[in-house]
Amino acid sequence: MTTAAGRPSPGQVTIADVARHAGVAASTVSYVLSGKRAISAVTRDRVLASVRLLGYHPNAGARALASRRANVIALVLPLRAGMQVPVVMQFATAVVTTARAHDHDVLLVTSDEGPAGLRRIAASALVDGVLLMDVELHDPRVPLLRDLALPSVLIGFPADTAGLTCVDLDFHAAGGECVAHLAGLGHRRLALLGAPTAVYERGTGFAHRTRAGVREAADRHGVQVVTLPCGEGAVEVRRTLTELLDRHPDVSGLVVQNEAAVGPVLATLPALGRRVPDDVSVVAICPEEFAGHSSPALTCVPVPAEEVGRQAVSLLMGKLRGETGPEVTLLAPRLTVRDSTAAVPVVGVSDDR
Amino acid sequence: MTTAAGRPSPGQVTIADVARHAGVAASTVSYVLSGKRAISAVTRDRVLASVRLLGYHPNAGARALASRRANVIALVLPLRAGMQVPVVMQFATAVVTTARAHDHDVLLVTSDEGPAGLRRIAASALVDGVLLMDVELHDPRVPLLRDLALPSVLIGFPADTAGLTCVDLDFHAAGGECVAHLAGLGHRRLALLGAPTAVYERGTGFAHRTRAGVREAADRHGVQVVTLPCGEGAVEVRRTLTELLDRHPDVSGLVVQNEAAVGPVLATLPALGRRVPDDVSVVAICPEEFAGHSSPALTCVPVPAEEVGRQAVSLLMGKLRGETGPEVTLLAPRLTVRDSTAAVPVVGVSDDR
DNA sequence: GCCGGTTGTCGAAGCGCTTCGACAACCGTC
DNA sequence: GACGGTTGTCGAAGCGCTTCGACAACCGGC
Incomplete structure (x- = not known):
């Protein structure tokens, strides 16, 4: 098979084929398909039948060229x-x-x-x-x-x-929610385990906004928070956590927003002698699936990708x-409470009144 | 600005603009750009200069339509x-x-x-x-x-x-390599922690090929192997591992080919009283980054995505x-030895000669 | 100095589609 | 029953590009 130009044409079905088969003009077929002009029901049905029968799909290039929209x-x-x-x-x-x-x-x-x-x-x-x-x-x-x-x-x-x-x-609000939740449970010393350093340095919005949200909420709730970047992988996480707990042994609430760190954090804390949530509460900002399948199941603000x-x-x-x-x-962030956060234990029940 | 047809034309630079600017025919510009016909150096340079100056990029739709290739x-x-x-x-x-x-x-x-x-x-x-x-x-x-x-x-x-x-x-060979490595270290009871059940059921090639490779290699090396699917997430992994070690407490070599399970496996084994690699050797088939950043660093066959x-x-x-x-x-698979595999401990050094 | 062969360039013909203007055919109206 | 207004369809003109054939201009060879 050859075209008028003598070049071999592939098996493609064109609008002209459909038009011929349905006994109408090519433009009519076009209008049936685009709905941009009124077409009688009987013509439309005939055209659509031909389209289906011949398996017609408009040529994307031609369509883009003529309509100036590539779809x-x-x-x-x-x-x-x-x-x-x-x-x-x-x-x-x-x-x-x-x-x-x-x-x-x-x-x-x-x-x-x-x-x-x-x-x-x-x-x-x-x-x-x-x-x-x-x-x-x-x-x-x-x-x-x-x-x-x-x-x-x-x-x-x-x-x-x-x-x-x-x-x-709204990462700013998400950070705030996490802090509010922990503060509400009585935690006074919090830490944010954030994205890797490189991410902050690149000036990636979500990391900065979360950190700002966390800090402002901490101020608002009158709790202390230390924020620090965190690399990925078990080794990095362990290093970061060890250092954190060394310097701030009284941290009892953790906000983690690095999804690659979530698993290692949960695995490392017990190894460092901190049970979750008995000793440390953890709330994450990460995809829902991560949070649901971890152990313990994570309280989190899901990222609604x-x-x-x-x-x-x-x-x-x-x-x-x-x-x-x-x-x-x-x-709007939507915090889901699961098993990784708990009220801070009351150390020595002293009602000093 | 309007075209001959009276439709408004966007700021696009066309091949005609370039041709006019360079004082040649449009087809000449086309040939300069495609290199499909000989063009004198002087013309070519002039055209290329115009192309650069005007910031010309061929219209994808038109090109696709005329050349029958979309790129x-x-x-x-x-x-x-x-x-x-x-x-x-x-x-x-x-x-x-x-x-x-x-x-x-x-x-x-x-x-x-x-x-x-x-x-x-x-x-x-x-x-x-x-x-x-x-x-x-x-x-x-x-x-x-x-x-x-x-x-x-x-x-x-x-x-x-x-x-x-x-x-x-070559997942078949990859499975074989893993088994060979473990067998070479003296492990006689192995287990393959594979993909989730659904993946096998869908008939996904790589899962089946790995399993077949593992089994054949085990036969070849005269070691025993149990293969079982494994879900994702800490909870699932723990369940699977517990069951495995319950039924086959003498398994000392693990092949893991579920990348989502690698982290949890390493975290869970110690919790079940098995140190890696002292008690159990683990070799994974997974992306390199996973293996390098875990702790202990994983012996693995990287998937060369x-x-x-x-x-x-x-x-x-x-x-x-x-x-x-x-x-x-x-x-061809390429096994990288790291810290998660070791020789099986010799229980009672009896050189019976 | 005439000829076959390169070499470099041009013009024209589409690629398959959308869209515009034209225009029959039909509608109800006064 | 001639008239403006719909309604439905058609033909033609491109969209911007590639490619083909044509053909000047130049080459060296005899």
Whole structure:
């Protein structure tokens, strides 16, 4: 089989094939499929029958070229190995699923392509919009984004959100919730085991916001808190914990927001002679699954990666339709109490009255 | 600004703009960029200068339409939450990076779109080829793939690989290596802590191949081995381990191939009164990072996710060029000895001669 | 100095789709 | 029963690119 141009044509079914089969014009088929003009029921049914029979799927390139919309969004992920992997994964899943529900596909882009990648993607009209994860406080891509006129939604917050659309868990409030919970149980000395040092140094928003939230809540509740970064892996965690308990032996409440550290923390504390929750209460900010399957089951503020993903896509779709949504969407934290937190034991019941 | 058609045109720079700026025909620009015809050095330089100056990037849709190649490959991932997450991530990273090096982008597709998703993607010419992960022994997508004439590379092996291109770590040999190592240290009673039951039931290739490799090697080395599935999370692992040691108290060598179980296993064994490696030797099949950061550092066969990703993309690029590569590429396992394995203690030194 | 062969460039024809304007055919109205 | 207003369909004109064939211009060889 050859086309008029003499080039061999693959087995692809085109809109012309459908039109011929249904006995209508190609434009009519197009209108049936897009619903952009009224088509009589009888014609529509005939066309749809042909579409199904022939197994027609519009050619993506042609459609993008003619309509100036690719029906693809880009998802820019921090694929540096090791980074908060499960959350990223959950998030990606939600994004792909939601995007498909809106009849869009997802192009996977790594953060290390940086601003140049965004520029390329925008200029080539490969995608209609961008979802950006792992945004830093002073992210070099943010000013570019404002210039590019490429619809975008950020997961996380840069320092200045003016003119942007951002979604995320309210980490500030999440840190506060954790402190409030522990303070409510009577704990007066708390510690925040945060993200690895590198994450703070990169100026990653969520780490800074959590820490600020923890500190402010501690002030508010009149409890003391020491915050320290924490690497990943059992060895690192043990080192950090040992040092912490050495210097602050009276710490009885721990907030952990490094999901890779959660398991090791629970495993290490008993080894250091602190039972959970009898001696130390632990509350985590991490994916739900981690918390549920650990032992003891963890009191935690789940990171609602799925919800964030869905919202992000919905917001982006809105922007593609020309709507202007809210600049900032903060998801309220929701603390789930399980078995890793308990009231601070009353040492010597002295009602001194 | 409006086009001839009267529709508003965005700020996009087209090949015509470049041609005009450089004082040549559009086709000349195209040939400069593709290198498909000889162009004089002077013309080429002039064109390239214009390209750079104007910031020209070819419109992806137009290019795809005219050339019948999208310069995009699809990556079909098992995004069911929780599944061997870090490996998937490493793999995705390698794929994106390698694909970009070949001037291709990556479309992210979830496994749950299933065969229909493949059909859609193929028919719409969205992508030039497909990378399929998480292939099952009797995967419904495999026959479709053979029909579709869509170039593809599988990560993992279905039961019948005829006419396909498959890449993976040689899990059969990996299982064998682990057993050989333990047997070499004098361990006579081994256990394989495998993937969750559901993974075996789905007929996921790597789980079955590892188990087969372990069993055959055990026979070969004349040692006993019990193989059992293992869920994820501390609770599940504890249950499984307790039961195992109850029934087979003399097991002194453990092969673990469930990365989510590695941490809990190391944490649980001491709690059950078995020191690692003094009482029990543990060897894992898991990502390198897990093994290095655990305590004690794990003897392991690393899953070379990056290498597999690179190879997969290279093979796919070859197929897109019309080359026919090998049907099956098995990466040889490479056991790294660390601190979690030791010789079985000699109980009563009796040199009976 | 005429000829076959390169070499470098151009113009035109699509790729398969969307969208616009045109226009029959039909509607109820005054 | 001629008239404006819908409603449903069609044809044509691109979208921005690649690719093909054509063809000047130049080459050296005899």
